[in-house]
Amino acid sequence: MKKKFFVTTPVYYVNAKPHIGHAYTSVAADVLARFHKLQGDEVFFLMGTDEHGLKIQKKAEESGKDPQQFVDEISAGFKQLWDKLDIKYDNFIRTTDPKHKRAVQKVLQILFDKGAIYKGEYEGLYCVGCEQFKNEGDLVNGRCPDHDTDCEIVKEESYLLKMNELQEELVQKIEKDEFCIRPEKYKKEILSFLKGEKLKDVSISRKNVKWGIPLPFDAEHTTYVWFDAFLSYLTGLGWNGDILRLSLRKSLRKNKGLALEKLEFWPADVQLIGKDILRVHTTIWPIVLMQLGIEFPKLLFTHGHLLSGGRKMSKTIGNVIGIDEMLEKFGTDGTRYLLMSAGTFGEDVDVTMERLTEKYNADLANGIGNLVSRVIRLAQNFQFSIFNFQSIYNDSIFKNIEKFEFEKAMGYIWKIIRENDKFVEENKPWELQKNDEKKFQEVMQKLVSDLYLISDILMPFMPETSKKIKKALETKEATVLFPRIK
């Protein structure tokens, strides 16, 4: 029986163009989706963009654009990047989609009716100059850095989501891995946070923000962006906000043998996120689900950040590595490879353009690229049909990918590549060709089969390269997969 596999990336906030971090998460999700498709699973891979909120409203104003026009452009930019990275998603949900908005309003009404959302006050540090609330972290010595003014504590009417009443249950679910958070260290971190303090009820509406989904029960307020954004994980499957629809279908399908409907992909098998959004994904998101009586995602996998020169990438420091720059220099598959093999997925990974270039030359140009060149050249005097090959999907690589150890999976492939280089060296097929035809055939058989195997395993990571290797085996035409840089 086919297994279903539903993977999501975060819905990216479109206040600015996509960067390398977005690419990192997305490529990983694409690798998982492709891998499971190859296993024969029924896969749904959801991506999207989060498009409301004050920040976007302001950015749009600054650039003299209508907010809708602004988000249309940025969102399109995200899609373009996914095309360039050869990311094949099944749906791309935008939170400005009318269907999504209607579903969000439906959910808000449900929660308001059952009392999970109530009218209260939001208290925060307010900067008069900015006309908005600030976080303590934004302030420098308690003052607004933009206006150099003291911020005052201001109360504003707001709607709040009850958090605390479900906190204990949430802790238990996380502990029992019913809501599984990986790697383990993030589970620990979030548990110590949840056990350490009482969750305050979260304000889920804004009065001073125009660019958002109006509350159905109070048109003066718009919905807080995160609340809106989270629900896209469900509306991305076509959910309309109707709770019953989530549970009814399943039993119907079982009884009548109906095909899997999109919505039945829920709960997500994996939600991939970066560590920056761990906390919201382990507080507001699960609480909303609990309040609605909807199942948790099975696994929330949190990866680390890409650092540059040991530091956070920042425009001020000037150590930002652009994703466009990478794509231009290393190509689509080169970029995919470098992102996935850069370091332990889950940990922070330090990269610099110099090291990436070194790795590109070592692993791609000199490694896989060169091996393909030499084997194809030798194979021009060897008769074979690639249709005779059967690929044995390696068990340890299988496990590596299931455990999100992408870098280990790649390491394993590169071990095979090195072994083959060594094998060529030891057997000198160019000599055998002249004086030992039988041995030559044997040696080439092994080389060609291994190359076929490599191309197969490489498929989820480097789909284009995988195809190119197979094509080269077919046509025996020499190809340069990855030209050396410099």
Added chain:
RNA sequence: AGCGGGGUAGAGCAGUCCGGUAGCUCGGGUGGCUCAUAACCACCAGGUCGUGGGUUCAAAUCCCACCCCCGCAACCA
């Protein structure tokens, strides 16, 4: 203050959970080869595993203290 992570050869990391000759890639040196993208292969150099103590026959790995670095510190989406 608190919480989380890290400190292992010139560089980047793995190994730490379940103690037992310190490993990988890059870079450096020497030699080999010519099928290949000046690629590839072999060998060599290079580490008191942050510091100090403890447990143990044995500690990078377990325990304690300290130093240094990074991140988080909730509505920044």
